[in-house]
Amino acid sequence: MYEHWIAASRLRAGLVITLVSLSMPVAAIAAEADSAPAPAASPEKSAKKAIEFTLENGLDVVVIPDHRAPIVTQMVWYKAGAADEPPGVSGIAHFLEHLMFKGTENIPAGQFSKIIARKGGDDNAFTNQDVTAYFQRVAKDRLASVMEMEADRMANLRLSETDVNTERDVILEERRSRVDNDPASLLQEQMMAALYRNHPYGIPVIGWEHEMKQLDREDALSFYDRFYAPENAILIVAGDVEPDDVLALAEETFGKIPRHGEAIERTRPTEPEHDGSVTVTLEDPRAGRTTVQRYYIAPSYASAKPGEAEALDLLARVMAHGTTGRVYKHLVMKEKAAASAGGWYSDSGLDSGRIGFYAIAGEKNTPEQMEAAVDAVIADIRENGVTQDELNRARAGLLAEYVYSSDSISRVARQYGWRLAAGLSIEDVEDWPNRIKAVTVDDVRKVAQDYLVDEKSVTGILKPAPKHTSRVHKKPVPVAGKDKS
Amino acid sequence: MPMTVRTSLTAIGLGLAVAAQAFLAPSAVAQKALQDVVVPSAKETAQGKTMNIQEVTSPGGIKAWLVESHVNPLIAIRFAFLGGAAQDGQGKDGQAYFVTSMMDEGAGNLDATAFQERAQSLAMRLDFDASRDVMLGSLQTLTENKDEVFELARVAMAEPRFEESAMARVKAQILAGLKYDENDPSTVASQAWDRLAFEGHPYGRPIKGTRESVVAMTTDDLRDYVRRVYARDKLVVSAVGDITPEELGKALDTLFGDLPEKSNLREVVDAKPPLGPTREVIKMDVPQSVAKFGFRGIPRRDDDFIPAYILNYVIGGGGFSSRLMEEVREKRGLAYSVTSNLLPYRHGSVFVGNVATKNEAVGQSLQVIKTELENVGESGLTPDQLNAAKAYLTGAYALRFESSSSIANQLLWIQIEDLGIDYVTKRNALIEAVTLEDVKRVAGRLLAPDQLITTIVGQPVEEPASAGAPG
Numbered sequence: 001m002y003e004h005w006i007a008a009s010r011l012r013a014g015l016v017i018t019l020v021s022l023s024m025p026v027a028a029i030a031a032e033a034d035s036a037p038a039p040a041a042s043p044e045k046s047a048k049k050a051i052e053f054t055l056e057n058g059l060d061v062v063v064i065p066d067h068r069a070p071i072v073t074q075m076v077w078y079k080a081g082a083a084d085e086p087p088g089v090s091g092i093a094h095f096l097e098h099l100m101f102k103g104t105e106n107i108p109a110g111q112f113s114k115i116i117a118r119k120g121g122d123d124n125a126f127t128n129q130d131v132t133a134y135f136q137r138v139a140k141d142r143l144a145s146v147m148e149m150e151a152d153r154m155a156n157l158r159l160s161e162t163d164v165n166t167e168r169d170v171i172l173e174e175r176r177s178r179v180d181n182d183p184a185s186l187l188q189e190q191m192m193a194a195l196y197r198n199h200p201y202g203i204p205v206i207g208w209e210h211e212m213k214q215l216d217r218e219d220a221l222s223f224y225d226r227f228y229a230p231e232n233a234i235l236i237v238a239g240d241v242e243p244d245d246v247l248a249l250a251e252e253t254f255g256k257i258p259r260h261g262e263a264i265e266r267t268r269p270t271e272p273e274h275d276g277s278v279t280v281t282l283e284d285p286r287a288g289r290t291t292v293q294r295y296y297i298a299p300s301y302a303s304a305k306p307g308e309a310e311a312l313d314l315l316a317r318v319m320a321h322g323t324t325g326r327v328y329k330h331l332v333m334k335e336k337a338a339a340s341a342g343g344w345y346s347d348s349g350l351d352s353g354r355i356g357f358y359a360i361a362g363e364k365n366t367p368e369q370m371e372a373a374v375d376a377v378i379a380d381i382r383e384n385g386v387t388q389d390e391l392n393r394a395r396a397g398l399l400a401e402y403v404y405s406s407d408s409i410s411r412v413a414r415q416y417g418w419r420l421a422a423g424l425s426i427e428d429v430e431d432w433p434n435r436i437k438a439v440t441v442d443d444v445r446k447v448a449q450d451y452l453v454d455e456k457s458v459t460g461i462l463k464p465a466p467k468h469t470s471r472v473h474k475k476p477v478p479v480a481g482k483d484k485s
Numbered sequence: 486m487p488m489t490v491r492t493s494l495t496a497i498g499l500g501l502a503v504a505a506q507a508f509l510a511p512s513a514v515a516q517k518a519l520q521d522v523v524v525p526s527a528k529e530t531a532q533g534k535t536m537n538i539q540e541v542t543s544p545g546g547i548k549a550w551l552v553e554s555h556v557n558p559l560i561a562i563r564f565a566f567l568g569g570a571a572q573d574g575q576g577k578d579g580q581a582y583f584v585t586s587m588m589d590e591g592a593g594n595l596d597a598t599a600f601q602e603r604a605q606s607l608a609m610r611l612d613f614d615a616s617r618d619v620m621l622g623s624l625q626t627l628t629e630n631k632d633e634v635f636e637l638a639r640v641a642m643a644e645p646r647f648e649e650s651a652m653a654r655v656k657a658q659i660l661a662g663l664k665y666d667e668n669d670p671s672t673v674a675s676q677a678w679d680r681l682a683f684e685g686h687p688y689g690r691p692i693k694g695t696r697e698s699v700v701a702m703t704t705d706d707l708r709d710y711v712r713r714v715y716a717r718d719k720l721v722v723s724a725v726g727d728i729t730p731e732e733l734g735k736a737l738d739t740l741f742g743d744l745p746e747k748s749n750l751r752e753v754v755d756a757k758p759p760l761g762p763t764r765e766v767i768k769m770d771v772p773q774s775v776a777k778f779g780f781r782g783i784p785r786r787d788d789d790f791i792p793a794y795i796l797n798y799v800i801g802g803g804g805f806s807s808r809l810m811e812e813v814r815e816k817r818g819l820a821y822s823v824t825s826n827l828l829p830y831r832h833g834s835v836f837v838g839n840v841a842t843k844n845e846a847v848g849q850s851l852q853v854i855k856t857e858l859e860n861v862g863e864s865g866l867t868p869d870q871l872n873a874a875k876a877y878l879t880g881a882y883a884l885r886f887e888s889s890s891s892i893a894n895q896l897l898w899i900q901i902e903d904l905g906i907d908y909v910t911k912r913n914a915l916i917e918a919v920t921l922e923d924v925k926r927v928a929g930r931l932l933a934p935d936q937l938i939t940t941i942v943g944q945p946v947e948e949p950a951s952a953g954a955p956g
């Protein structure tokens with residue numbers, strides 16, 4: 001239906017699955033894909049199972065004991081993300097995340113992270129479409145004081161105009177680092193905008209630059225007042241703790257914060273019927289090698305019918321897991337249509353997820369050749385499904401990931417958080433291996449047929465251009481294109 | 486040779502000030518007894534978790550450090566051959582990196598696809614990484630698959646096939662990566678910095694190689710590297726998880742027993758300590774300039790290393806607590822990220838930092854950074870800054886021991902740097918012992934703001950802006 005033409009910048013060979021921006025660059029980026037394997041809690045290891053409480057003010061408290069090291073991870077997940085922003089203030093959820101480090105009546109401006117550091121702790125935060133999460137890792141005897149600080153800023157944020165103005169420059173630099181300096185990110189942003197024609201997932205988490213420049217203190221406080229309330233949040237404490245102790249601490253701290261009202265029901269604009277696929281092309285002299293990407297809208301764990309997300313997880317693994325996936329084998333090994341190729345399943349969204357594939361050209365490959373080869377793999381899997389052998393191998397791989405993920409308690413905390421913040425239950429998280437075990441080849445074929453369809457897709461092509469034609473920071477202008485479908 | 490196990494008890498917890506008990510013991514019995522000993526740490530008795538580091542020697546004579554933990558059914562092994570990208574042959578830049586990319590491309594009687602499918606069905610995680618001085622290996626397995634996984638990893642290292650077809654495929658991937666790197670401002674700035682700082686030394690060459698060197702690489706080159714570097718005399722190993730000393734001893738012989746006893750490393754001379762002042766601007770049409778700055782550092786074995794490490798934390802190693810973050814980001818909004826690092830390579834230590842600021846203001850960012858380096862160089866740290874740094878560095882040390890993988894990683898680097906099996910227990914005391922006078926003296930020795938080597942990639946608008954007032 002449309003062809004977007006964007007003249008801009010450069011290429012990233014490692015494809016970022018989704019934009020999750022951090023207030024600080026030190027911690028690893030939490031790609032949505034990280035949340036794919038659910039955390040470990042095999043029945044015989046009940047010590048790892050999560051225990052849940054709800055405080056009177058509506059705050060969910062989840063404790064995941066793990067006594068291997070005298071360390072705890074605390075996370076507070078707000079059920080509010082970029083897709084909950086009012087129109088015209090894109091980036092405010094993420095901007096507020098930055099500003100949450102400024103101060104309260106008790107914490108002087110700019111001191112939050114310094115105080116955590118003095119306690120020997122690490123802290124950071126991240127924002128995505130559906131959640132904003134804040135976390136610290138500390139020795140377990142520091143938990144009480146860190147919890148007090150986190151509860152304090154849930155209710156008592158103080159922002160000065162100066163702090164807001166300076167921090168706005170920081171997020172604009174962050175956007176330049178993450179997006180404007182990188183043509184693959186620019187392309188990804190345009191692909192998401194094309195994929196979601198009405199739903200706010202089409203708006204970048206970091207914000208559109210022209211709107212970011214206008215964000216102010218009032219915008220931030222208004223988002224804060226609406227969403228930062230105990231009934232809209234989940235506290236997760238994982239590590240060398242006992243559930244009752246955590247509950248007592250939570251009641252003394254977060255428990256003192258009055259609820260604002262009922263938990264906010266998040267209903268976003270929905271997508272119209274899609275009647276054609278879209279191709280977005282970006283040409284840039286600094287795009288090293290041509291790349292082709294394909295995104296499909298697919299259910300997430302939160303939005304799927306029972307069993308669908310598990311089948312999609314296995315489908316993505318059969319199709320795109322490293323060098324043994326079908327996409328790599330077909331494009332790189334057999335057809336020699338690309339230097340590298342793979343894919344992913346982004347499964348943590350509240351309203352929908354995505355399944356995606358990419359190919360990076362070798363010296364002689366064309367985008368047409370790569371796109372045709374990706375199409376061939378997809379057509380084959382839609383028609384013939386996967387073999388029992390492939391399914392078994394993929395299943396063994398996913399179940400092994402589940403065990404590996406239990407090694408890091410902070411990672412376990414994060415995996416529970418993604419699911420719980422999307423409205424799933426602890427039982428949903430802990431029963432995941434059993435549901436993976438139940439998936440059949442027919443289930444996998446059905447989700448391939450239902451969701452790998454042109455109408456729900458966007459193709460992105462990044463090409464090296466002979467000359468530089470545009471300044472990067474001029475916003476790309478869509479121009480009329482031709483109907484592809 | 487009989488297997489021996491040496492044990493060192495270590496407390497992880499905030500105190501960490503525990504005397505190490507290291508002695509020879511015939512494994513299982515003694516070790517069981519040791520696990521029952523609760524060693525209280527000096528400050529946090531209630532937190533007296535013990536971490537039992539055992540030195541295991543396999544029947545074949547291969548040594549490893551082991552922390553047993555049978556809570557989760559998995560095993561993390563880290564190992565290193567002392568000889569990384571600095572061992573690349575003359576004109577063979579990227580040799581080590583190429584080898585790391587070929588380690589799952591077929592071995593023994595398995596071609597690339599067969600190897601990769603076998604690895605996947607065993608859920609084996611085997612990764613190699615070429616750094617300047619060491620070839621790093623990481624192996625993880627579920628307990629239930631360990632024997633098959635160790636065998637597959639053995640074959641990967643002892644009998645790599647390095648077939649032409651696989652090599653051509655990997656070559657195309659490396660070349661695509663280099664093409665990307667050419668346009669990535671951060672990579673370009675870093676490579677330019679290394680080239681300026683280490684002219685004529687292997688450290689000045691790109692780890693991934695150049696287009697020319699990669700195109701020219703042959704299977705013989707890969708074999709040559711493996712033959713020279715993959716050997717038992719330059720091997721260090723750590724293991725954490727669901728494995729006993731006896732099982733680890735057997736695994737060590739499986740994994741590494743087929744490798745030659747002696748390596749054949751090229752001599753790497755010490756680099757000339759890098760100092761400027763030098764500034765190189767590389768034009769690239771991006772809205773934000775990326776800069777790398779720094780000069781020679783202080784070696785790991787130098788008595789001043791720990792004070793220098795503390796200084797780096799305060800200057801730019803400490804995230805939001807660092808002075809550069811405060812001045813550049815918090816006060817002025819000039820960058821999302823500004824960091825510094827003290828990188829003690831074996832043959833030349835450096836102190837380097839990174840910043841990224843819009844083209845119009847990158848000059849101001851660099852001026853602010855220079856001024857901060859001057860301030861610390863002249864005045865050292867305030868008592869409060871030193872105390873805050875010590876509180877973080879000692880308190881957060883335990884966070885590095887969160888998972889099997891992270892523990893294995895810590896133990897590996899302690900071995901690579903030859904700091905001793907009791908280092909974990911001594912390390913925080915080394916931090917605590919540093920005085921304001923030490924820091925001031927070392928700041929004078931380390932910081933050379935007038936001799937910065939700086940590389941800038943972008944379209945910087947050069948104006949000698951003064952640091953000025955925050956604004």
